[in-house]
Amino acid sequence: MVERIAHKHASLEVRPEHYPIVGKHLLSAIGIVLGDAATPEIVAAWTAAYNQLADIMIGRENTLYTEGAEQPGGWRGHKPFIVQRKVDESHSICSFYLVPQDGQPLPPFRPGQYVSVKFRVPGAEYQSIRQYSLSQPWHEESYRISVKREVSPFHQPDAPAGLLSNHLHDEVQEGDIVFVHVPQGDFILDEESTRPVVLLSAGSGITPALCMLHSLAEEEADRPILFAHATSDYAHHAFGAEVRTIARENSNVKVAIFYGRVDPRDRRGIDYDEHGRISLEALRRYLPAGEADFYYCGPAGFINAVETLLSQLKVRPSRRHSEAFAPDPSFVIDLVHA
Numbered sequence: 001m002v003e004r005i006a007h008k009h010a011s012l013e014v015r016p017e018h019y020p021i022v023g024k025h026l027l028s029a030i031g032i033v034l035g036d037a038a039t040p041e042i043v044a045a046w047t048a049a050y051n052q053l054a055d056i057m058i059g060r061e062n063t064l065y066t067e068g069a070e071q072p073g074g075w076r077g078h079k080p081f082i083v084q085r086k087v088d089e090s091h092s093i094c095s096f097y098l099v100p101q102d103g104q105p106l107p108p109f110r111p112g113q114y115v116s117v118k119f120r121v122p123g124a125e126y127q128s129i130r131q132y133s134l135s136q137p138w139h140e141e142s143y144r145i146s147v148k149r150e151v152s153p154f155h156q157p158d159a160p161a162g163l164l165s166n167h168l169h170d171e172v173q174e175g176d177i178v179f180v181h182v183p184q185g186d187f188i189l190d191e192e193s194t195r196p197v198v199l200l201s202a203g204s205g206i207t208p209a210l211c212m213l214h215s216l217a218e219e220e221a222d223r224p225i226l227f228a229h230a231t232s233d234y235a236h237h238a239f240g241a242e243v244r245t246i247a248r249e250n251s252n253v254k255v256a257i258f259y260g261r262v263d264p265r266d267r268r269g270i271d272y273d274e275h276g277r278i279s280l281e282a283l284r285r286y287l288p289a290g291e292a293d294f295y296y297c298g299p300a301g302f303i304n305a306v307e308t309l310l311s312q313l314k315v316r317p318s319r320r321h322s323e324a325f326a327p328d329p330s331f332v333i334d335l336v337h338a
Helices: 002-011 018-037 040-070 163-170 203-218 240-249 280-284 300-312
Strands: 078-088 093-100 114-119 128-133 143-148 177-181 197-202 225-231 253-259 293-298 320-324
Touching: 002 040, 002 114, 002 128, 018 040, 078 114, 093 163, 093 177, 114 143, 114 163, 128 143, 128 163, 128 203, 143 163, 143 203, 197 203, 203 225, 203 240, 203 253, 203 293, 225 240, 240 253, 253 280, 280 300, 293 300, 300 320
Parallel strands: 197 225, 197 293, 225 253, 293 320
Antiparallel strands: 078 093, 078 177, 093 143, 114 128, 114 177
């Protein structure tokens, strides 16, 4: 957990001088919540615990900053990138191909990592930062991020839609400038493993899974790979043709696409493979033989469902690797027990 938080902090440029500010207000909040139970001894213990954790975080984050800046092509902070291309991948996901304004070669990253993007939306009081997974393998000329448009939750129609995602979709055009941080993230492939790999994703969780799929397909090894993705319907299914092309060109890759809603025009085996929610019974038909490494990414509800499924399959925790995107109440997958 410390490693995951450190990578997120580094992508936000959290600095050592920020920790005393957070600590002051955190300890004040603890005192308010505990009330009379906040004795001098209790407050002193919380203070010591916070300072110890802050020292650990500061040390790890400084290492990440140094590694990011000193690697070939690296940098510190957010530097300007040009939107070279903008491509609609589905009704809700749009890809942005980003090239550094200074023309320098880009540093490599590990499949599954993300970049943070920073800019000020016109009319907003402050700059905003969001993290977006890199959706294609490393190229020294450009990075590709694929952004899902965040709409108001279906049960809260008056809630604001995603500020940056909608701005990127509607306003940012080819030739515009955005500010990008060096890649971070600990949701990464174990590149030393030779076991089969199962990539499970839902919604925009497809972005790191797709990058991993590309990387695995480029390996000379023939270990079995299953790419299983769940989405609501054809309109919201991004990268379908890209994934099918990888599978056609690599006999060790299998694909299982789950649609929540199927239209009569949807073609089984081309557009989708299974109708309905991800279930243990359906997934068993595609799983590779032997012990596999499982990587899964998506909304919190999806992550919880997959955890239950993997427990049923008796998959050891050491072979489970996950990253939960922000909870998405419009896309909840309930596990159907087989």
